[in-house]
Amino acid sequence: MREGHHPRHREVLEGFLNGELRDYGEAVEHRLRQLMKSNRPATMMEIEELKNMSYNMELRTTKGSFEGYIFAVKEGLQDVEAELRRMENVRNEPIYLHVKNTYNFRERMNGRGNMQEIQKQQLPTTMACNRGIYDTIKFRREVMREMFQIEQKKRIRGKGPDRGIIPAIHFPLNGGDVLEREPEEEMNKKPHFAVILEDERNVNPNMVREWRSSRYHPYVKRTVDKKIEWLTEDSAQVIYHHDKYLLYCEGVRLKNRVEKLGLSNVFVLREDSVEQIHKRSYHLALRALENYGAPQAWCEMRPFVLSATLPTELRHYSHKHFIYTPPTERLRISTDISWSRCENYTDFKIPMYSDRPYELWHNLILPRNICFDYIDNNIVDKVTEPELAKIVELASQEGNHIKCPCKPITPGGFANCFENSNCPCYKTNIMLRKLNSAENNKTVFNSFDPLEYNGDTPAYHNHGGFACSEICGCGGRCNNNALIIAQAKIFPTEIYRKSDLIGFRVRATSYIPAGTPVMEFIGELVRDRYVEGDALDYSMQLSDKMEDIKYLLALLAKEKVFPATFLKQLRQSYKEDVFLDCLHQGNKGRFLMHSCVANLEPVRIYQKSFSPAHAKMVMYSTKAIMPGEQLTLNYGSGYVGLDKVGCQCGAFSCKNGRHAGVFSKLSVHGVCFLADCFTAHQIESIREYEADREENNRKYGRFDVDLHRKDNIPNIESKPLVDRRRNNL
Ligand SMILES: C[S@@+](CC[C@H](N)C(=O)[O-])C[C@H]1O[C@@H](n2cnc3c(N)ncnc32)[C@H](O)[C@@H]1O
Numbered sequence: 001m002r003e004g005h006h007p008r009h010r011e012v013l014e015g016f017l018n019g020e021l022r023d024y025g026e027a028v029e030h031r032l033r034q035l036m037k038s039n040r041p042a043t044m045m046e047i048e049e050l051k052n053m054s055y056n057m058e059l060r061t062t063k064g065s066f067e068g069y070i071f072a073v074k075e076g077l078q079d080v081e082a083e084l085r086r087m088e089n090v091r092n093e094p095i096y097l098h099v100k101n102t103y104n105f106r107e108r109m110n111g112r113g114n115m116q117e118i119q120k121q122q123l124p125t126t127m128a129c130n131r132g133i134y135d136t137i138k139f140r141r142e143v144m145r146e147m148f149q150i151e152q153k154k155r156i157r158g159k160g161p162d163r164g165i166i167p168a169i170h171f172p173l174n175g176g177d178v179l180e181r182e183p184e185e186e187m188n189k190k191p192h193f194a195v196i197l198e199d200e201r202n203v204n205p206n207m208v209r210e211w212r213s214s215r216y217h218p219y220v221k222r223t224v225d226k227k228i229e230w231l232t233e234d235s236a237q238v239i240y241h242h243d244k245y246l247l248y249c250e251g252v253r254l255k256n257r258v259e260k261l262g263l264s265n266v267f268v269l270r271e272d273s274v275e276q277i278h279k280r281s282y283h284l285a286l287r288a289l290e291n292y293g294a295p296q297a298w299c300e301m302r303p304f305v306l307s308a309t310l311p312t313e314l315r316h317y318s319h320k321h322f323i324y325t326p327p328t329e330r331l332r333i334s335t336d337i338s339w340s341r342c343e344n345y346t347d348f349k350i351p352m353y354s355d356r357p358y359e360l361w362h363n364l365i366l367p368r369n370i371c372f373d374y375i376d377n378n379i380v381d382k383v384t385e386p387e388l389a390k391i392v393e394l395a396s397q398e399g400n401h402i403k404c405p406c407k408p409i410t411p412g413g414f415a416n417c418f419e420n421s422n423c424p425c426y427k428t429n430i431m432l433r434k435l436n437s438a439e440n441n442k443t444v445f446n447s448f449d450p451l452e453y454n455g456d457t458p459a460y461h462n463h464g465g466f467a468c469s470e471i472c473g474c475g476g477r478c479n480n481n482a483l484i485i486a487q488a489k490i491f492p493t494e495i496y497r498k499s500d501l502i503g504f505r506v507r508a509t510s511y512i513p514a515g516t517p518v519m520e521f522i523g524e525l526v527r528d529r530y531v532e533g534d535a536l537d538y539s540m541q542l543s544d545k546m547e548d549i550k551y552l553l554a555l556l557a558k559e560k561v562f563p564a565t566f567l568k569q570l571r572q573s574y575k576e577d578v579f580l581d582c583l584h585q586g587n588k589g590r591f592l593m594h595s596c597v598a599n600l601e602p603v604r605i606y607q608k609s610f611s612p613a614h615a616k617m618v619m620y621s622t623k624a625i626m627p628g629e630q631l632t633l634n635y636g637s638g639y640v641g642l643d644k645v646g647c648q649c650g651a652f653s654c655k656n657g658r659h660a661g662v663f664s665k666l667s668v669h670g671v672c673f674l675a676d677c678f679t680a681h682q683i684e685s686i687r688e689y690e691a692d693r694e695e696n697n698r699k700y701g702r703f704d705v706d707l708h709r710k711d712n713i714p715n716i717e718s719k720p721l722v723d724r725r726r727n728n729l
Pocket of ligand 1: 642648
């Protein structure tokens with residue numbers, strides 16, 4: 001190869017000629033034809049010359065390989081669309097769009113602002129398909145249409161400084177290029193086609209920077225087939241220490257993370273008293289019995305009398321050990337299912353394992369539905385959910401949102417918004433207690449104290465909190481933000497499967513105290529009508545049109561929280577039930593299984609305003625969760641997805657379990673009996689955990705060693721048994 005030549009330049013030229021350069025006018029076309037005729041590869045200089053001629057065309061070469069090109073939309077979009085289709089056919093996969101500078105373009109079109117100002121702002125708008133693969137094409141068309149309309153209004157053919165404002169659609173040639181999306185920070189500044197709720201706020205400002213600079217992993221936005229291929233290629237058999245060392249390490253990891261986020265002075269892993277445990281057990285018992293559908297005979301909670309041993313009825317279902325010992329040899333499918341989203345955080349990774357007996361890396365079979373793109377914030381597709389997108393925009397106007405002016409006492413510290421009667425956010429938080437019909441409802445939604453339900457059994461419409469956010473004076477760093485711990489992702493977890501029957505699940509790999517906001521359930525906000533097919537198994541209801549209008553909106557109206565006009569619009573956003581769909585995009589919440597005695601309970605926490613798009617689904621622990629325990633949710637009695645195989649949760653009071661008959665005809669005292677069982681079970685497990693921790697501390701050193709020492713993060717795993725290199729991807 002001669003110097004200055006690129007092996008693929010000829011291909012590029014052909015591409016230009018056949019496709020995107022067609023509209024660049026005669027001069028460009030003529031030059032191109034000349035070059036083609038010369039029957040030799042074009043030089044870099046010639047390409048440069050062409051680039052200058054077609055002022056808005058950019059050929060990008062990175063590390064000697066042609067990665068993609070930019071179309072300038074000049075005459076019309078039909079050609080571009082035809083080219084898109086052609087490329088999709090050739091590559092047999094959808095092409096994702098990357099749209100730049102459309103905002104500036106639009107501003108200019110509307111004749112607003114002076115050009116220099118607009119140039120200075122340079123607010124690129126990046127758009128990527130939100131609804132996953134199946135809606136790509138639809139979404140793309142919408143974008144096309146919108147751009148075409150803009151283009152029709154006025155055509156700009158100027159040169160020089162104007163060139164930056166021509167809308168360009170970037171069609172990556174290889175999947176890897178997709179990772180060149182703008183950081184989401186940019187997307188949030190001026191969303192044009194897609195509305196992204198929330199910025200990537202985290203409690204540690206340093207982290208935000210790191211986070212934003214992180215790039216997408218090439219895995220993200222691949223087709224499902226490619227993803228399966230990728231995961232299969234990446235899988236490796238690994239050996240772990242066969243004692244509890246792994247769990248000890250996970251404990252250290254948790255501590256490190258708490259420390260790193262500056263939470264160690266405010267958040268403590270607290271253990272409940274026996275009375276508190278029993279109170280939670282009573283709620284668990286009520287909730288477990290809801291699975292039976294029929295009205296139960298309730299009884300007043302009675303005090304728990306600690307007996308020395310577990311009740312015999314409970315013995316058969318409680319494991320011999322509450323603390324799990326990880327298998328020595330495992331098939332690791334991924335070191336981190338959040339991919340490079342979190343690559344800078346060695347402490348925060350979500351590995352995925354297959355622990356099926358006899359499964360080895362060469363006979364690994366993965367189901368398609370494990371493929372998804374990891375996201376941190378709920379998203380709304382402006383095209384499919386215009387109402388929700390609109391209400392988010394409206395809520396950003398003064399008077400339509402709630403924020404506080406509070407400031408932290410010491411710089412970098414936490415503000416005391418909670419129990420500050422002047423804080424509007426705190427007052428709203430307390431106002432929500434009125435949703436609960438219980439007389440003495442004191443359910444506390446603050447940042448660091450364990451959540452305790454008082455009164456009613458938990459349900460969306462009668463329990464919820466309001467949290468400070470980044471628009472407040474405190475920036476959300478205060479004690480009135482129940483989302484802090486969940487969003488800090490301090491609890492290490494792993495995804496694993498043991499049998500085909502129930503697929504992949506989530507387990508905690510460290511201790512989680514009761515009443516803690518463990519994680520958020522993240523997904524795409526969609527209306528009821530879009531939840532179909534596989535999405536039925538991966539969606540969670542976020543708002544209920546009947547209940548929410550009856551309770552939540554009625555309360556907001558009564559308390560005159562918002563102006564009447566906004567309240568009316570708010571009501572519109574509750575016209576249909578809204579779900580969080582995490583089939584294509586979500587977080588680890590999509591792997592949560594159902595249990596008749598679930599250890600997580602979803603609670604809605606609102607921020608800024610009160611539309612479904614402002615609600616966060618936070619998973620609180622209903623009891624102390626032991627290291628290695630599976631994280632579960634109660635899917636509710638309406639969920640029919642378990643009917644095929646029957647519930648496999650294995651809980652004592654499971655509706656598919658041995659004792660189902662007993663629980664369906666439970667006497668008044670049965671609830672108390674069940675609560676007693678749960679309490680005894682928990683006391684035993686906490687006792688075992690403490691003994692285990694003591695033993696680990698003796699064996700491996702203190703748990704609370706100097707957290708800043710690098711060698712404090714032990715190397716928990718040995719090398720893969722088989723060295724496998726990625727090829728052909
Ligand atoms: C949200 S997904 C959970 C993740 C899923 N196991 C996977 O591998 O992607 C829900 C599906 O998991 C299965 N599932 C969840 N809980 C179950 C249970 N207790 N018993 C049996 N299957 C369950 C059902 O097939 C259900 O439709």
